[in-house]
Amino acid sequence: MNRREILKGLTVLPLTGAAPQAVLATAASAPAKHRDVFQELGIRTFINAAGTLTYMSGCIMREEVVEIIDRTAGHFAMIDEVQDKVGERIAQLVHSEAAMVTSGAFSAMTLGLAGVLTGLDVRKVEQLPHLEGTGMKSEVICQKTHNERYNHAFLNTGCRVVEVETIDDVEKAINEKTALLHFLNIVANQGQIKHEEWVALGKKHNIPTSIDIAADVPPVSNLWKFNEMGFDLVFISGGKAIRGPQSAGILMGKKDLIAAARLNSPPRGFTVARGHKVNKEEILGMYVALEKYLANDHDKEWKEWENRIAHIQNAVSGLKGITTKITIPELGNVTPVLTIKWDETLVKLTGRELRDRLRNGQPSIEAGFAGLPLYHYQAGSDSVDPAVAETLKGENLVRITAWMLQPGEEKIVARRVREELLTASV
Missing domain, CATH: 3.40.640.10 (Type I PLP-dependent aspartate aminotransferase-like (Major domain))
Known part of the structure; x- marks a missing residue:
C-alpha cells in the first residue's frame, strides 16, 4: 500500500479520534508481506547438488x-x-x-x-x-x-x-x-x-x-x-x-x-x-x-566445498554395498565431485530412480546423473540427450557436487540420500 492509497482510505474511516498521522505511522510500520510467486504458480524449487546447469537456472x-x-x-x-x-x-x-x-x-x-x-x-x-x-x-x-x-x-x-x-x-x-x-x-x-x-x-x-x-x-x-x-x-x-x-x-x-x-x-x-x-x-x-x-577467498571457499562433500560421503560410506569416491575434474568446473555407487544385488535401485526419488521428495533435491559432460544435458525432466539416455538407465550411481549448495543444505542432502539407499537395501 502506498501513501496515496492510505490517504484516500482516510476519507472513509470512522471518526475515532485518531490523528491521520497516527494512522499513517501504523500503516508504515506494518511488516511488508512478501509474495511467493513460486508457490502461487506451483513451481518446484529445489536444492542444487548437481551444478551450474542452464536448465536448472544456473546459479543463485x-x-x-x-x-x-x-x-x-x-x-x-x-x-x-x-x-x-x-x-x-x-x-x-x-x-x-x-x-x-x-x-x-x-x-x-x-x-x-x-x-x-x-x-x-x-x-x-x-x-x-x-x-x-x-x-x-x-x-x-x-x-x-x-x-x-x-x-x-x-x-x-x-x-x-x-x-x-x-x-x-x-x-x-x-x-x-x-x-x-x-x-x-x-x-x-x-x-x-x-x-x-x-x-x-x-x-x-x-x-x-x-x-x-x-x-x-x-x-x-x-x-x-x-x-x-x-x-x-x-x-x-x-x-x-x-x-x-x-x-x-x-x-x-x-x-x-x-x-x-x-x-x-x-x-x-x-x-x-x-x-x-x-x-x-x-x-x-x-x-x-x-x-x-x-x-573472494577461494582457498576458504574450496575448504567449505570439501567439508560439505565429506559430510555427505560420511553419511553413506558405511552402508552395506555402497562405495564412494571424491574426484576433481581436470577441466570444466574444477570442484570436488562425490560419486556414490552401489552393488545392485544389495541395493535395488538405479541411478535414475534414486535421482527421481530425490527430485520428488521433500525438499526436492537435484543430483548429477552419472556425471555426464555438460553438453549431453538438455532441458526437461529427462535432462539428458536422448542419444545417451538409454545407456544410462541401468547405471547404479549418482554424482553430487557441493559448490551450489547453500550453507546447511549438505546435511539435508546427506540425510535424504542415506534414507533412499537404506530403503532400497535388501
Whole structure:
C-alpha cells in the first residue's frame, strides 16, 4: 500500500479520534508481506547438488548482485555508456584489451564471430547472416572433438564449421574463407592440438583465435589465463561460478574485435544479434559479480566445498554395498565431485530412480546423473540427450557436487540420500 492509497482510505474511516498521522505511522510500520510467486504458480524449487546447469537456472546470484540490480532498476541510463564503462573495468580485471557483457556465452560466440566478419562496416553488419557476394569470410575451423552443439552460435552468422584433427589438417583447411580458429577448453585433452599450438597457428596465418570457457571457472585464473596466452576472443558464462545473472556472459579480447562485436549487438536494431539484449541492470550486475568473485577467498571457499562433500560421503560410506569416491575434474568446473555407487544385488535401485526419488521428495533435491559432460544435458525432466539416455538407465550411481549448495543444505542432502539407499537395501 502506498501513501496515496492510505490517504484516500482516510476519507472513509470512522471518526475515532485518531490523528491521520497516527494512522499513517501504523500503516508504515506494518511488516511488508512478501509474495511467493513460486508457490502461487506451483513451481518446484529445489536444492542444487548437481551444478551450474542452464536448465536448472544456473546459479543463485550473490546478494550484492541482487542489490545492484534492484538499485539500478529505478533509473534510466544509455546502454552504450553502461557497456563502455563496465567494459573498461572488466577488461582491467581479466587482463584483456577490451570486454563487453553479452546475453550469455553463446551470445558472446555469435557476437565475437560477427565482429570478425564485419569489422566496423555497418553495411556488412546489416547483411549478416547473408554472406554470399559480400566479400565476408564464411568458415570457422575447429578440431573434430571440439565441434559440439554450442557451435551453433557460429552458424547463426551464416558461417559453417570445418573440422580438423591435426596441425597438418589445419594448414590444408585454411583458405581465403577462413574467419576464425575456434577452441573448446572443456575437451582440450581430447584433441591433438593444444592451446599454445592453436594460438600459434592463428598468428602464423593472421587469423583470429577464440576459446569457449563457458563453464571453466573455477579455477579463477582461467579468467585471465587465455587472454594472456594470446587468444583473440574469449567467451564465458556469467551465471555459473561467477554467480552473476544467468542471462549474462562476457566477451573479452582484442580491442578492435570487441568494438566490431559491439556494432553487431543491441541497442542497434539492424543486426543478427538484436535478440541478444542485456539491460543496464544485468550489465552492472555482471560487473559486480565478477568484482566480488575475484575478491573472494577461494582457498576458504574450496575448504567449505570439501567439508560439505565429506559430510555427505560420511553419511553413506558405511552402508552395506555402497562405495564412494571424491574426484576433481581436470577441466570444466574444477570442484570436488562425490560419486556414490552401489552393488545392485544389495541395493535395488538405479541411478535414475534414486535421482527421481530425490527430485520428488521433500525438499526436492537435484543430483548429477552419472556425471555426464555438460553438453549431453538438455532441458526437461529427462535432462539428458536422448542419444545417451538409454545407456544410462541401468547405471547404479549418482554424482553430487557441493559448490551450489547453500550453507546447511549438505546435511539435508546427506540425510535424504542415506534414507533412499537404506530403503532400497535388501
